[in-house]
Amino acid sequence: MSYLEMQGIIKSFSGVRVLNEVNFSLNRGEVVALLGQNGAGKSTLIKILSGYYNKDGGKILINGEEVHFHAPSDSLARGIRVIYQELELFPELSVAENIFMGDLPTKRFAGIPIRQKEEIEHRAQELLELLGEQIDPAIPVKKLSVSEKQVVEIARALAKKANIIVMDEPTATLSQKEVEKLFGIIRKLREQDVGIIYITHRLEEVFTISNRVVVLRDGKNAGFFDTQDTSWQELVQAMIGRSLEELYPRRTSTLREDRIMLRVDNLDIPGLLEKTSFELHEGEILGIFGLVGSGINELALGLFGALPIRGKIEMNGQTISIHSPAMAKNLGFGLIPADRKQEGIIPELSVMHNITMASLNNYKKRGFLRRADEKTCVCEWVDKLKIRLHSIDQPIKSLSGGNQQKVVLARWLATQSKILIASEPTQGVDVGTRVDIYNIFDNLAKNGLGIIVLSSDLPEVLALSDNILVLEGGNIVGRFTKGEADEQTILYLAMGGKEKVAN
Amino acid sequence: MPDLLLMENICKSFFGIPVLKNVSFRLRHGEVHVLLGENGAGKSTLIKILSGAYTLDSGKIFLEGREIDMTNYNPQIASRMGIATIYQNFHLVPHLTVAENISLATFPVSRMGFINWPKVRAFAEQALQKVQLQVDPNTKVKNLTMSQQQMLEIAIALVQKAKIIIMDEPTAAISRRETETLFQIIRQIKTQGVGIIYISHKLEEIREIGDTITILRDGEQVGTMTVHEVNMDQVVNLMTGKEIRTDQRIARNLRTQEIFRCVHLSAVGKFDDVSFSARDGEILGLTGLVGAGKTELARAIFGVDHFEQGEIFVRGVRVHHNTPRAMVEAGVGYIPEDRDTSGLCLNRPIRDNITIVSHAKSRNFGLNLRQDNQAAQLFIRRLQIRTDSLERQVKYLSGGNKQKVILAKWFQAQCQFLILDEPTIGIDVGARQEIYRLIHDFVRDEGRGVLFISSDLSEVLNIADRILVMVRGRITAELFPDGLTKQELLTYCLGLRNSSPTG
Amino acid sequence: MEKKKSRIKWSAVLGLLIFYVVLCAVFSILSPFFLTLKNFSNIASNMAYIGIMAAVQTPLLIGGVMDLSMGASAQLAGVLVGILYMGGWNIWLATLFALGIGLVVGFLNAMSVTRIGINAFIATLGMLNVIEGIALVLTGGLTVSILVPQFQFIGMGSILGIPFPIVLMLSFFVVFYILLTFTPFGRTVYAVGGNPVASKLCGINNTRVLTVLFVLSGIAGATSGILVASMLGAAAPAALSGTILTVIASVILGGTSLSGGSGNIWGTLLGVLILGTLTNGLVILNVSSFWQEVTQGLVLLAAVGIDQIRQRREQR
């Protein structure tokens, strides 16, 4: 039985589980690295441990005895101390005063009698020496460097008799030399029988300082390792859930052969696209691959009515005509345009307004918007798609590219689109979000949507699609089902080759 | 019987940059010889030398065994000797009739000095028959279709007793069916002993019509073979040059002198404590995930945005004012990520765009238009910017050519250190290679360096001599591309590993 | 981050409000006649026609377009009422007809902007010339008097003691506030101004949005022309030609961006009031009316300049 045991911790925010039965343990005198990508649930776990959040389920045991933290003070009383990235020090007060902040009698808060001051400075000195640091306890904290401030925080934790210290990315703002110094201190703490939870992104550090590694992924335990017996490849695989060779998720859904949603027959866009025909089934992800300038973009815009098209389009067996994006929208199409900045977002408007822009009529009652309905819907999608933001009223231009893309995606999900046309859906999107988007697509397909992914990223198309079309010079030059497609042939066709490559 | 045409050891360089290196080329009677190569490989230069548009630096050309005197060689002589070129944009007079066009060079004149119309007509009918073109000789040329115009050009070449016909991408603008007709004609004129030099990218066509293939890459002849002995796969490899990466690195001459250095650059929330230096002749790659702060860093270095701390040195001299102006004066150039919105004056002529930097640096009141034109002309040729006139507004150019104009503007101003931010985004594969080549050429001259910023890992691996990795605003690794795999580089970009950066 | 952003939005209006209060305080210290209910109702009544036009110009600017022909439509409407009445029409019928002409003018503007694709600034600049010319031609450059008691109500009457022009102006502001904030249409206006391509690809019919805006603008122009004609009891063909710039100035003063996509209708109301109060205060202080133009120009420059500097500082 370890000193600290967290068992089956569950936490949800607005119905979305961010921690799902997470286990964690820590002994005194041990450094355990907590590893995971952004959003894996590390900080939520820590906030439950420090009493900021109440857990929805599970148990926390200290020394074998179950504890309940209702507020940060409960956790502090148990000797758990978190050192955050943004240090929580009082810059105007001296080092010693900062270290003994909570223990100073209130009457001395304004003016400390000289003997007391000497006494706490003396005790502070002792603590700092314990950590092997030469810092004058009398000088104000604002004069210290970042790493020295960190030492003060650690000293403060020791002064509070902390048994467990949590360090949240402590090296993010430190130079190489300061990092080494910090590691020295951590080793000293270990000797003091303090248990340390070390949160980081950097594998190198994990190997230098930790005894054990706990990996979280998507709010779940993804692995427990002894540092000595593991390799960084193994850890990476645990973190991102797959080996680096395949960043792409496995498809879990299958298309329904019998239900053709969309049949496009001899679609022409004068000068840009010729005689394009294809079918889209319910629950299918149709990948259309082409190089820049091959016409994939135009095809997307044309299907959505933004370019004039000729040809026959059938939807669920009925012939339809699409002359404008508005018409396409009403028919149940949604478009994620390739050029997010120019065609996708409305930069000045808030995230909420961007999401509901295409579905305003859904929240209308007697001609007026019901903003409560709108907000509910937006919050729902923000949670479902894990869009990272501070507030739904924040202007979309302040989000990262990946999150902006999710907002555009949410816009069409909010209109309950049946067919999603995604043109270069992951261009300019970071790796993590990319994986999210793939998973969302997979999920949508499972729910019966038809998705057309037009992309110039070949691995993406290969990994994602049920069927693959290759577009070159405005013509479809190849058709493949998932199994039979290989990278080389497709690329060859897309570059204008005509016959299959030998071998 | 001697070969119809023999070109031996042709060398040609523009302004010290070799575009043809010892190329030899042989054309037999009745042969279709395909000239293959990426854009910028030297195909068109070779053709232009043959047709008299360019002079050659060294080498010999034999026509039917007789050496051509190259000293006074020009297009008129070439056509008199029976070398006809059929360009993509036809050299016909649209407002004249077919018959008039055919007789344009040699208008049959009666004794009185009047045009002998019956003869013109007879001549035309005879010519049209040679290519089996069934049009009324009295139709205006502008009323013909593209392929008819092309046939007409061939007809004209034939009546002028051409021995060699050069076809530059003849099928680019015509339909598949018309292509068939063209091939028929080609087969027919082959039997008359005419040699054809055929330039195309379409491998399929080459199979169908070609007899021999010569492949050029970077001005070098990398292979000549007959069509049935080759494997198309091999051709593609030769063309794109899988070894292009090693080629480039071997060719480069790294010098020890430092050309650019920045020290401890920081801007809150964007990047933190960035230091690096670049050497003379070096392509320094900077990579990282989207949002790592690369663009912000580039903008700050060039003075577009401000930074709070740090210093910048160019050739050891500190640049005091952090404005684009000061950087330009110090010899630094910047090619922004978004070409259209911050790189080019779209509705100004190419000439104005190319010369703007040198005008910005000059202190004169007036400017010399002729000098401007010459300078622009020089760079349009040197960078092979595809345009019909230097007065053409930049907005009509393709993405690749736009990027070349931006490059030209810095080359023209004799900039020494060039910062390129995602220079190949949205540019097609062929033009990409050209841009790499230009960057490569740029650093070959003494006293120049490049900071190449890109999120495309394979691109960075291919072009850079040294790679800096940026993770969340900090440079976390300095790597060398040799032996480095894409996967490894990705782990660095994800921040999973770091290596100590240089100070 | 989010808090900071919304603070920026409101601080523009708040800053204006503070400025307005200070302005009023200064004037009431300098003159005892300033701080009276009567005087304030005067200010508002006198600015009502500007306010009406500004209330509609605001969504136009938010939608990324501009209507320079508004003042001219006002002029034409006033003149039309006068001429038709003299021609024996019923006064209300004439008013209705004038409003109809305003609608047509707006529609024509919309056509040349959306169908032909002329830049709104130029299209409405041309339209300004055209209708100003028509008004001059119709009257021969002379003033037409309209002295009809029931018509005078529009300009002189009051409801529950509040002068009718103020009621009219405020109802325009309230209606457009509701339109912009609580209806899908209002939301789409912001989208069209913020990024026309993206809004089109959201399935928004940009053409329809702009058409509605221009038509509303024509009607609002006509309304304020009728209001002025009723207040003065006469319509002069060149009386309102310069007002459009005051209208745009007050909208910009209110914090609406010229590049479209953002703006606030209450800011516009404050902008109108500030310009009106400035004029009124200077009159009360017996300052030469010539100074009014100078101060108006300076206030506009100061407001926008300060806003720019603040925004740049926020960005740092």
Next chain:
Amino acid sequence: MPIERNFFKAVFTFITRQQSLSMLFILLIMWVVLAFLSPYFLTINNIFEITLQSAVIALIAAGESFVIFSGGIDLSVGSVFAFSAIIGGLGLMATQNIFVSLLASLGGGLFAGFCNGAAIVKLKIPPFVATLGMMGIARGLALILSRGIPIYGLPREYMWIGQGRVFGIVPVPTIIVLILFTVMFFILRNTRFGRFTYALGSNAEATRLSGVKIPPVMLGIYMISGAFAAVAAVIESARLGTMQPASGSGYELLAIGSVFIGGASIYGGEGNIFASLIGALIVTTIRNGLNILGVSAFYQYVVNGLIIIFAVAADQSRRAR
């Protein structure tokens, strides 16, 4: 006959390819039509009369051209016109020296332009707003300085600038216009300043990133605009023999209209200064023609407006092609 149709089509495409050419063509057609309609129109005197009448608008349009080519707009020119006239008038009253007066006018225009430029460069106020503010300020100052009273009693030498004729026939303003337009044409074409003016209008960010110092260029552009308003003011004062604080109102729209009729792009970066001259001539010809035909002068507004709309519409459809 098809040939003839083709010929006309060719001529038509040639003319419509360049807006300035098509506008020149329209001007010539107007003159021909008017010559048929009225025997008085195509007399040497009347032609010079048109050039004389157009001088003021043409000069303002020349300054406005710089601003519009650089992607901005100057709404203050009408007020600056009155302001510099009054400054010049005061100078004349004070010293009775014509040169002082001329310098004062020019200085007034330059100063107003400088303020516009400074507000745009330093305070980053959009040109539309900055010059809208200046419009009120300059007008107010003109009224204040003159106390709202026109200045009369100009010396004969001064009046010569507006009323004199060289060789007894060519009006002095016409000559001034020709000289200044030629100079400006060369400045736009053959100087760095001109190049930067266009570049700024085409893409200010790209220009800045090319190392061009934007502030002096911007200041220069607006000062030129102010200076031209001043020159126009001198000519009008000299022609009418009086300097009026209320003069010039509405001229900004006429001048802007002239530039756009000449084919400049509203987004900047394109345009030819002589095309603006043609625009000004068209505007004036309409007024002159209507006068001669005895039609109410008020129609000129209607025609002006229609021409602006049609000119830009034609331009638009050509660009779309």
